[in-house]
Amino acid sequence: MLLNYSQPLELNKLTSRIDAALHAALPDYWAVTIELVLVGILIIATYALLAVVLIYVERKITAFFQARIGPNRVGKYGIFQTVADVTKILIKEIIHINRIDKFLFYTAPFFIIVASILTFGAIPFGQGLQAVDFNIGVLYVISVSSLGIIGVLLAGWSSNNKYSMIGAMRSGAQFVSYELSAGIALMTIVVLSGTMQLSTMVESQRYCWNIFNGHISALVAFVIYLISGHAETNRGPFDLPEAESELTAGYHTEYSGLQFGFFYLAEYLNMFIIASIGATVFLGGWMPLQIAGWESFNQLMWFIPSYLWFFGKVALLIFFSLWVRWSFPRLRIDQLLNLEWKYLLPINLVNLLVMVILVLTGLTLTDIFY
Amino acid sequence: MMIKEIIFYILALVITVFSIMAVNSRRLIRSATYLLFVLLATAGLYLLLDYHYLFAVQVAVYAGGIMVLFIFAILLTQKPGKNIRPEPLLQRVMAILLSSAGLIFCGIIIYQSVNRVYHYVEKVEIPVKEIGSTLMGTGKYEYILPFEAISIMLLACIVGAIMIARKR
Numbered sequence: 429m430l431l432n433y434s435q436p437l438e439l440n441k442l443t444s445r446i447d448a449a450l451h452a453a454l455p456d457y458w459a460v461t462i463e464l465v466l467v468g469i470l471i472i473a474t475y476a477l478l479a480v481v482l483i484y485v486e487r488k489i490t491a492f493f494q495a496r497i498g499p500n501r502v503g504k505y506g507i508f509q510t511v512a513d514v515t516k517i518l519i520k521e522i523i524h525i526n527r528i529d530k531f532l533f534y535t536a537p538f539f540i541i542v543a544s545i546l547t548f549g550a551i552p553f554g555q556g557l558q559a560v561d562f563n564i565g566v567l568y569v570i571s572v573s574s575l576g577i578i579g580v581l582l583a584g585w586s587s588n589n590k591y592s593m594i595g596a597m598r599s600g601a602q603f604v605s606y607e608l609s610a611g612i613a614l615m616t617i618v619v620l621s622g623t624m625q626l627s628t629m630v631e632s633q634r635y636c637w638n639i640f641n642g643h644i645s646a647l648v649a650f651v652i653y654l655i656s657g658h659a660e661t662n663r664g665p666f667d668l669p670e671a672e673s674e675l676t677a678g679y680h681t682e683y684s685g686l687q688f689g690f691f692y693l694a695e696y697l698n699m700f701i702i703a704s705i706g707a708t709v710f711l712g713g714w715m716p717l718q719i720a721g722w723e724s725f726n727q728l729m730w731f732i733p734s735y736l737w738f739f740g741k742v743a744l745l746i747f748f749s750l751w752v753r754w755s756f757p758r759l760r761i762d763q764l765l766n767l768e769w770k771y772l773l774p775i776n777l778v779n780l781l782v783m784v785i786l787v788l789t790g791l792t793l794t795d796i797f798y
Numbered sequence: 799m800m801i802k803e804i805i806f807y808i809l810a811l812v813i814t815v816f817s818i819m820a821v822n823s824r825r826l827i828r829s830a831t832y833l834l835f836v837l838l839a840t841a842g843l844y845l846l847l848d849y850h851y852l853f854a855v856q857v858a859v860y861a862g863g864i865m866v867l868f869i870f871a872i873l874l875t876q877k878p879g880k881n882i883r884p885e886p887l888l889q890r891v892m893a894i895l896l897s898s899a900g901l902i903f904c905g906i907i908i909y910q911s912v913n914r915v916y917h918y919v920e921k922v923e924i925p926v927k928e929i930g931s932t933l934m935g936t937g938k939y940e941y942i943l944p945f946e947a948i949s950i951m952l953l954a955c956i957v958g959a960i961m962i963a964r965k966r
Binding site for chain 1: 825828850851853855857862865873923926
């Protein structure tokens with residue numbers, strides 16, 4: 429088959445070869461254990477590496493939005509700036525603070541980072557590059573990502589600091605309300621594609637991405653998902669929990685060194701996770717651009733490895749998120765909650781109903797054209 | 799099989815230790831955190847049984863919903879660093895006795911009765927579609943009536959909460 433030769437850069441061949449070699453050399457039990465450890469290490473390494481890249485990209489893009497040059501000293505165009513920063517944060521002293529709740533103070537960053545990594549594991553990065561693929565994929569992502577908010581609340585409380593506390597309260601209110609919207613927006617697409625499993629969802633979008641397949645309803649869901657996903661990551665214009673000008677740094681004011689690094693890392697990676705779930709659910713994930721009937725064109729598209737397609741789509745959404753961040757002023761807390769409860773949620777519920785009607789009456793694009 | 803047992807014992811240990819710590823802690827918010835660990839370990843047990851749906855629901859509802867509400871309530875009512883006074887000794891002994899009596903009661907019931915009638919279901923990943931149609935179906939062994947009853951009850955709770963919270 430031509431496709432076998434046309435995908436020289438796909439990683440799933442490498443992974444299946446490693447799998448076969450391990451199973452041939454070792455008993456099943458050890459092979460599985462080693463694979464688990466390998467996958468774990470790979471996920472954490474990718475997680476850290478992506479953070480480094482994302483921070484650089486964000487700083488550079490931010491600089492361009494503000495007509496600055498951005499990092500430009502360490503390496504050509506400052507590409508090693510974040511590497512230097514990460515090294516600095518790793519060797520920084522962790523300042524011990526009196527009169528805090530020690531146990532909760534030191535656990536809080538782990539809650540945030542663990543929730544973030546658990547969600548990260550479910551992302552399908554490419555063909556065969558998915559660590560966790562339950563048949564409840566979307567539900568898993570929603571439920572596991574909700575663990576992070578506990579870290580934020582505990583951090584704010586245990587710091588014994590008014591600014592941290594206010595930041596944590598705001599963050600809690602914001603996260604709980606916007607999680608609802610993000611969840612329902614994703615459920616709209618679950619209705620459309622009839623599955624929750626992320627891999628089948630990607631597979632079903634081969635010729636028609638969900639965002640086109642469900643036309644009006646999917647588009648509305650996409651916009652709502654982007655808004656609420658953006659709010660969930662606590663980034664501007666929804667960055668009230670850490671509003672520098674009012675609260676110094678919000679819930680992580682008292683943290684230093686690597687502990688602060690955890691919060692920072694999780695924030696950037698959450699942006700990535702929101703973008704990649706958005707890309708997977710709405711924009712076809714790692715599936716290359718395919719048009720039904722254009723066989724040679726489709727073959728040509730498969731030459732570009734699937735993970736590049738995935739990262740391309742994600743990069744688009746991340747750029748969009750940065751664009752929004754530097755274009756809008758920060759909302760007030762009442763405006764923020766009004767936006768969610770009085771506008772997004774009702775629209776979302778109606779939208780879900782519309783989607784159900786679209787699917788039941790056969791008005792989705794695939795129903796009409798294929 | 800071996801590894802599953804080890805994981806089960808670790809989870810069981812976590813559940814036991816953190817349950818005791820949740821009851822014993824002098825700070826309310828720490829109790830809430832320990833309780834969260836217990837609930838997460840329970841979710842881990844569901845994961846061990848390959849019952850992913852219940853795992854996700856347990857994490858979403860307890861960790862994402864109920865624990866956040868607990869912590870919020872504590873944040874709004876307690877001052878940081880304040881300890882709760884320990885209960886008098888007599889009360890604590892009584893509590894220990896009563897809870898052990900409850901444990902023995904439940905244990906005997908489970909050991910004597912449930913143990914005789916249970917059977918292992920075949921361990922397969924239950925598709926979400928099946929869960930959905932069972933939950934919303936009207937046939938035999940399908941549960942739309944309880945589902946709707948619970949939804950009406952929750953609606954009543956929400957209306958009641960709004961009535962109480964409304965400024966007038």
